[in-house]
Amino acid sequence: MLKNNSIRKIAMIVSKSSFLKGFAPIIIEMAKRNMFPLLLCGPNPETSFAKSPSQKPIKENINFPGVEKVEFAYFIDFKQAEKIIKDHNITDILTIHFDKEFSVFFKRIKKNKVKTHYLQFYGDFLYFQPELINPIDNFMLYSKAMVESYIETYNLKDNFYLKKIKIVGNPNIDLAQKMNKWEIRKKYNLPENKKIILFFSTILELDFRRKNIFGSDNRFKSLLKILYQKHFNQLKNIFKVNYFDIIKVFRRWANSNKAFFIVKTKLKHKDPKYLIKSADKFFQEPLNWYPSLSLELIAASDFVVSMSFSSTIESVAASIPCLQILDETQLNNQTTKKINERIIKNLNDFSIFLNYQNISSFPEKFPSFSSLPRQIKTDEKNNLSYLIGSQDGLSSKRVLDCILNT
Numbered sequence: 001m002l003k004n005n006s007i008r009k010i011a012m013i014v015s016k017s018s019f020l021k022g023f024a025p026i027i028i029e030m031a032k033r034n035m036f037p038l039l040l041c042g043p044n045p046e047t048s049f050a051k052s053p054s055q056k057p058i059k060e061n062i063n064f065p066g067v068e069k070v071e072f073a074y075f076i077d078f079k080q081a082e083k084i085i086k087d088h089n090i091t092d093i094l095t096i097h098f099d100k101e102f103s104v105f106f107k108r109i110k111k112n113k114v115k116t117h118y119l120q121f122y123g124d125f126l127y128f129q130p131e132l133i134n135p136i137d138n139f140m141l142y143s144k145a146m147v148e149s150y151i152e153t154y155n156l157k158d159n160f161y162l163k164k165i166k167i168v169g170n171p172n173i174d175l176a177q178k179m180n181k182w183e184i185r186k187k188y189n190l191p192e193n194k195k196i197i198l199f200f201s202t203i204l205e206l207d208f209r210r211k212n213i214f215g216s217d218n219r220f221k222s223l224l225k226i227l228y229q230k231h232f233n234q235l236k237n238i239f240k241v242n243y244f245d246i247i248k249v250f251r252r253w254a255n256s257n258k259a260f261f262i263v264k265t266k267l268k269h270k271d272p273k274y275l276i277k278s279a280d281k282f283f284q285e286p287l288n289w290y291p292s293l294s295l296e297l298i299a300a301s302d303f304v305v306s307m308s309f310s311s312t313i314e315s316v317a318a319s320i321p322c323l324q325i326l327d328e329t330q331l332n333n334q335t336t337k338k339i340n341e342r343i344i345k346n347l348n349d350f351s352i353f354l355n356y357q358n359i360s361s362f363p364e365k366f367p368s369f370s371s372l373p374r375q376i377k378t379d380e381k382n383n384l385s386y387l388i389g390s391q392d393g394l395s396s397k398r399v400l401d402c403i404l405n406t
Contacts, residue, residue: 009405011038011085013095013102014057018047018288022096024062024087029396031066042075043101050123062290065096065383078105092403096121096127106135107176115406119168119399120146122310126339130154130161137406139164140399143389145346153339166402169395173388175291190281190300195259198301199250199279200311201269202243217274218243244274244382246325250305251278256273257369261376264297272300302369309343312353319375319386321352349383362396 010030012023023039030037042048050308051058055359059067073088075081085093092115092270095102106116117138119126125141126149133139138162141147147165156162162280216222225233253307254261263279265271276282284292293313298304304315304322322346326340347353351373376384385391389397 006344008035008091009038009039009089010035010092010094010403011088011090013081013093013097014039014041015043015097016284017057017061018289019096019121020057020062021172021292022119022289023094024064024292025067025175025396026119026399027062027067027070028064029400031069033400036066036069036071037094038071038084038090040075040081040093043077044075044080045076048095052069059374061287063288064290073299081105082109085114086112090114092117092406094403096120097124098132100132103132103135105380108133115403117403117406119380122313123339123343126150127154127186128370130158130381132157133161136164138166138402140166140168140402141389142170142395143167144219145387146389149339149342151351152342166401167389168398169389169392170398171294171396172292173314173391174395176314176318177391177393179291179296179318181300183302186297187282188281188300189304191260195257195301195302197250197259197261198297199261199263200304200306200308201263201265201271201275202307206345213337216242216258217272232325243272247275247278254280259302259369262297262301264294268388297353303372309340309341312347313343313388314375316347316353317384317391320354321354321372321374326355346383346387350376350380 014020014023020039023037027037038115039057045056057072059070059072062070071088073084075084082105085092091113093109094117098118110116115137116135117134117140118128118133119140120142125139125146129268141150144167147167150156150165151162171307182192184190185196188359190196192285201353223235223238226232226238251261253259260280261278262281262283263271263275264283265275265285283293283297294311295318297313298311298318298320301320304311305325306312306315306322309324312322312324324344326344344355348355352375379389389395
């Protein structure tokens with residue numbers, strides 16, 4: 001085994017620029033040890049970053065001490081990636097994304113004695129079937145709950161795969177613990193004398209989102225569209241609670257509590273005008289992936305609303321009261337149903353977590369802020385470690401140690 005840091009050279013595969021959020025804390029830990037990775041960007045960077053060419057993983061996107069020593073290389077296909085790995089004497093590959101192509105690629109580079117490592121980046125790991133992770137040396141997950149979820153999802157009993165799984169914690173949560181609420185409010189010119197409600201926008205252009213009816217603010221136009229396109233099976237969805245209704249509820253709630261309503265979106269989201277107008281402050285995805293804007297805004301807020309489990313879990317970790325919204329199509333999706341149910345079951349252990357599994361019963365208004373739970377209870381902290389991973393701030397260290405000790 002190669003355990004001498006001086007002869008280890010780690011490459012991180014950046015399939016899209018947002019992955020820098022996952023890699024940043026590891027790069028910082030490496031810099032402490034005078035180690036600097038090669039960021040291997042691709043495959044096909046022209047396609048991978050086509051939606052935001054300005055966000056190619058250039059050094060300006062991850063500005064922190066030591067980043068000037070990080071190397072970058074772009075590859076069109078995995079054959080070119082193999083050559084780059086060989087030319088740069090790479091001994092280890094770390095990825096936070098995985099699929100069949102990656103699995104085949106990892107099998108090939110392992111013939112050249114390159115060590116292969118996967119680090120969880122929120123929920124995607126549950127879609128990687130055990131046979132896909134065959135060529136991975138370390139399958140690093142955040143917590144015991146995540147490991148149990150993976151084992152349960154695939155009824156995994158084979159020790160060959162079980163030995164690959166390592167619990168390391170969530171490096172991004174480590175960063176969140178160091179954030180100061182009032183410093184962040186000052187940084188982004190947010191009011192210091194008001195409660196802040198943070199709403200994370202969602203992707204509306206998905207098939208399960210009722211053929212875009214979910215995002216409409218005009219039911220009459222939706223009806224005409226359904227009739228014109230002859231999507232008669234969608235008629236039943238016209239009068240169901242939709243995105244517009246949800247935004248109205250939170251805007252009213254902010255007003256009634258004299259709170260400040262902020263919205264955080266992503267570049268890939270095509271946000272409706274009513275969402276943008278509803279916000280007291282609207283945050284677009286920044287070019288700089290470090291520090292994470294999402295984590296900063298969570299730390300600065302008093303209540304978080306999300307339709308994504310990743311933001312909800314980050315909020316719970318930061319001890320910020322939060323609400324998870326899932327529409328019935330998400331809950332009934334056979335691919336994700338068991339996964340969603342397990343995550344919700346774990347989150348229900350926390351008093352600061354509120355859950356609306358069926359938005360058809362979404363309330364017209366919520367209680368006042370004063371009646372909401374303020375923070376994680378002392379007896380819930382063990383549950384937090386079980387769900388999210390160790391809270392000792394050493395997750396990045398464990399990730400790097402795991403790589404170097406392989």
